[in-house]
Amino acid sequence: MTQPWTLHEDRALPADPVTRPIAREIYQQTRALPIVSMHGHVPVEWFAEDTQFPDPAELLVVPDHYLLRMIVSQGRYALHQLGVPAIDGSATTEADPRVVWRRFCEHWKAFRGTPTRFWMEHVLVEIFGVTQRPSAESADAIYDQIAAEIATPGFRPRALLDRFDIEVIGTTDPAWASLEHHARLTADGLGQRVLPTFRPDPLLQLDNLTFTHDVLATGAAAGVEVRDYATYLDALRAQRLRFKAAGARATDHGCHTADTTPLPEDDAARLFDAALAGRPVSDAQAAAFAAHMLFQMAQMSTEDGLVMQIHPGVVRGHSTQMTRRYGPDKGYDIPFAVEFTHALRPMLDAFGHHPNFRTIVFTLDEDVYSRELAPLAGVYPAMRLGAPWWFIDSPEAMRRFRETATETAGFGNLSGFVDDTRAFCSIPARHDLARRIDAGYLARLVAEHRLDLDEAVDTAVDLAYRLPLEAYAAR
Template sequence: MTLHLDPDRLFPVDPATRDVARGLYQRVAELPIISPHGHVDPRLLLDDEPFVDAAELFIRFDHYVTRLMHAAGVPLTDLGIPSRTGGAVAAPRDVWRTFCAHWHLYAGTASGYWLQHEFATLFGINVQPSPSTADALFDVIQAALATDAFRPRALFSQFNIEVMATTDDPMDDLAAHSALAADPLFAGRVLPTFRPDAYLNPATPGWADRVANLAEWNGSATSSYAGYIEALAGRRRYFVEHGAVSADHGVLQPLTVDLTESEASALFARALTGSLTAEENKVFAGRMLLESARMSVDDGLVMTVHPGVFRNHSSETFDEFGPDTGHDIPVATTYVDPLRPLLEKYGNKPDFHLVLFSVDETSYSREIAPLAGFYSSVYVGAPWWFLDAPDAVLRFRSAVTETAGFYRSSGFIDDTRAFLSIPARHDMSRRLDAAFLARLVREGRIDSAAADRIIVDLVDILPRTVFKL
């Protein structure tokens, strides 16, 4: 079976609408990639070491890929993921063979789409993975990875990435970012992102130790709530000084709670002793999400909120293999009531940007688009995780555009750890936006000139504007 990339993939079937989509796509196909939210380790680019093998590159760390094989009964150790209890782990070539034997599972999925794009455009692969082609494909990829053209920096340049943001612990010294920024041989912008979740929610394992680290850095008492707030603000300033443009919050629900200083301080003191109830933990975390918004108003960091994921749903899998191993599951999410305390205080503050993401499709037209259609601070985040797929992206556009238009959205967010998939994901988004706009043109809802402007703005102007780039 051949692997062929249709040049008109993802475009409408109707020939006339497809022609319009093709023209719109061509306007943006070669524009630089702006990636203001992702999870690539900056040390990948700093060290510039060759990728090890096809299994590590495409399978081992990509839970989009591993979860479907696990669902089909493949043990995670057969996919190169080590057990915390020890034991044998499959060799890379065997992992790749297992993947190729299960390639049919990815038909119609976003992962399958991206992988085909990567295989064809980066490695010149023109046959489908299968048991009979597995070894030959592994050797083709391995030979390419041994060349200088497949070092991370060379690929960064080849991918035409202008800006790429990472996701970083608040106490990270950001040395890798500093080194990249100072390197005259590296022309791209790699920006840190402040990710404080584990420092804001007392229910997170190790929270008290992290608070103690903040206090030590700040020179304040661990027991001081004022010192805790001061230290968080100080670390945010440190990130701003190192190029950060946003603070990202991955919460189960976007709850914000308005408390007095004395109420918050009393909860903080009890949290340090581990005596808060589950409900009190939620209240304190909600207070800190509201406090984070205040800090964004003060320091200018864009506030992004990524809610709605039940992390580590399988206790058995978490205990044996740890987090990020494929068992994070979306939950229903609401925004209007939980975010009202935040929006009452800061929703129309000048220069405050709040980007709301969702993995609950029902929230787009019911809550997020109407909020973004009124509050000057609110932007609709692009589809992420489970929804960053062709049909879901088109549903997203239909759900939000009639209420919020195009210009209250964030632009595309790839949100990935899989470095080689970045161009595939952005190309997918550009094709889908071209398809959506082409339909509006053909239906007489917008004219061609407007579509020409919008397609460029979605790819370039909006992410720069929303993320203050």
């Protein structure tokens, strides 16, 4: 008889017998801490409407680009065969969620050794009580078990906030958002628990195909008629204040590079006017304007106190064909090398010691941790170094981060763990993995007599809970 599928209590803790008991002791002090999830992408509508999730595939597979990209990479199924609509109408979307789920389970082997495997097995075993590994043979039984669970009132989004012990969660909202869903949450007493985050990227990119529409929509939401560069800035300031009044603590900037070089105001106004009128701008002009506006966003953060999250270094929609066919955020975003020392200098020169400016800088390029980002975070009071993000939100990369960043930045200049996901059910899994990896790293410092155990435990609590609360504290 096959033994039930279970997860080892010491998973992801150090394998060696000296540090594992220490790591286990440290982890026990953090495993039950509340979750602070300030950089997320779970749709605010889920919490506002609090409706039942439709099916296991729509909950766990279709919104998760980690899962989608790995399955697609195996060459058997395209995205529309995994429940993702082809927005160009070129293919028929698989409408049967059970079929989508089977296709995921058929590919379980492909996830071995990946963080996605850790997250998904945590979700399946710890949240849904699944006792058999996903496979072609077990797919239907697992589907039925999950479907039965999500049909219960205890699996509505608001109930899961309590079940997952999420103290606060940030949603990511477009700059033109009406914030009506957040208003509803505030009316229902959840306004300090589910917070909006201001994401203005499309408004800062003159080569955005919908630039004029997005700018005017933001102005309409803010109650500002955008006619020129000056009123454009007025609309951004007004909308940021609307977000802050709705509970926002941060802005979010998925910029291409980290350049923050400001332009002369007349040049910026000329470029903006051209783009608003639909006249073409060059790639170089668009890049210069984006850098200028990142500087302007920092200036606005000194005024309203919103934390500025910067995470550059991704070629969005690397496959032009697939992006046109399925839209953005479907697994075709690929990292590239980014320079930070010179790029951030204008911003940090101007605001790095400003008492009301705070920025958290993330990277997908591990090379810059010890060379650039840790030294910058280790001297500028306004800057914190963000946790390993996206492709490097993984056990080995988190260990490398601790080893390369801590010696220069220390622990106090870090953001603490920050997850970055649309996959709601994976949030506790991601935090659990980070707490286990941190326990292992700190255990080694204790074993090497570089920290006392009580210091290691205190630091682990900082990383898991106190530092994220502090980094995103309202002002």
